[in-house]
Amino acid sequence: MTTTEVSAVRRWWGFALPAVAIAVLAPLPYARGSLTSLAADNDLAANYADRATWVQAAFYLHITCGGAALLLSPMQFAARLRQRAPLLHRTCGRIIFAAIMLGSVAGLVLAPFNLAGPIGAAGFGSLAILWGGSAVGAIRAARRRDFAAHRRWAIRVFALTYAAVMLRVWLIILISLQIGVAADTAFTRAYHVVPFLCWVPNLLIAERINRNEASTT
Numbered sequence: 001m002t003t004t005e006v007s008a009v010r011r012w013w014g015f016a017l018p019a020v021a022i023a024v025l026a027p028l029p030y031a032r033g034s035l036t037s038l039a040a041d042n043d044l045a046a047n048y049a050d051r052a053t054w055v056q057a058a059f060y061l062h063i064t065c066g067g068a069a070l071l072l073s074p075m076q077f078a079a080r081l082r083q084r085a086p087l088l089h090r091t092c093g094r095i096i097f098a099a100i101m102l103g104s105v106a107g108l109v110l111a112p113f114n115l116a117g118p119i120g121a122a123g124f125g126s127l128a129i130l131w132g133g134s135a136v137g138a139i140r141a142a143r144r145r146d147f148a149a150h151r152r153w154a155i156r157v158f159a160l161t162y163a164a165v166m167l168r169v170w171l172i173i174l175i176s177l178q179i180g181v182a183a184d185t186a187f188t189r190a191y192h193v194v195p196f197l198c199w200v201p202n203l204l205i206a207e208r209i210n211r212n213e214a215s216t217t
């Protein structure tokens with residue numbers, strides 16, 4: 001392997017591992033008990049414990065489909081796997097697309113009920129629309145065999161899917177920066193910032209990657 005290939009593989013592991021970890025760990029608590037039983041020490045479970053059944057159904061659909069999309073997405077960027085097993089890439093792509101469609105519609109349903117109020121509804125709502133919209137862009141480009149555009153859209157889709165990772169990373173950073181602030185207050189303040197912070201920088205980085213790739217080809 002050349003040094004460029006080695007650093008590409010390292011970069012891949014660098015984003016694949018956190019994605020897989022969050023895809024498994026974030027939904028896991030909700031498999032351990034009902035929202036009501038988790039509500040005592042989980043603010044998000046408490047937020048949904050008394051909601052209508054259709055809101056709770058959207059919640060479970062969202063975390064299952066979001067988890068599946070995040071778990072499978074890194075595989076699509078493994079260049080060797082894509083070259084050696086194109087059928088696997090296509091099959092996985094279709095599963096991810098279906099998961100994102102369901103996950104984004106469910107995310108849009110949840111947005112008005114989120115813990116951060118109007119800022120969360122705006123941040124999570126626009127993320128849900130862009131997430132689903134970019135996935136449609138990626139699939140449409142692949143169907144018309146415009147693989148350069150397909151790659152650009154796929155990079156945007158992954159940057160937006162990665163919001164689930166960055167939301168949790170930013171929460172940890174923002175909460176730890178608030179030294180001496182009560183845990184509840186620190187969480188509430190941080191949670192009002194992350195609905196946009198979890199995805200806007202990711203999308204800017206994706207656009208930069210796309211511009212750099214376009215200028216080198």
Ligand code: HEM
Pocket residue numbers: 022023024026027044047062063066067068069070104107108110111113114115116120124125127128129131160161162163164
């Ligand atoms: C990228 C588009 C996404 C949007 C628009 C979105 C939106 C939302 C919203 C509105 C909530 C409720 C938050 C609240 O009540 O305050 C939520 C919760 C949640 N989402 Fe997403 N989400 C996205 C991606 C993902 C992905 C890829 C995963 C995969 C792990 C995921 C997993 C979860 C989990 C586990 C929760 C429950 C809250 C928690 O325990 O952290 N989401 N999401």
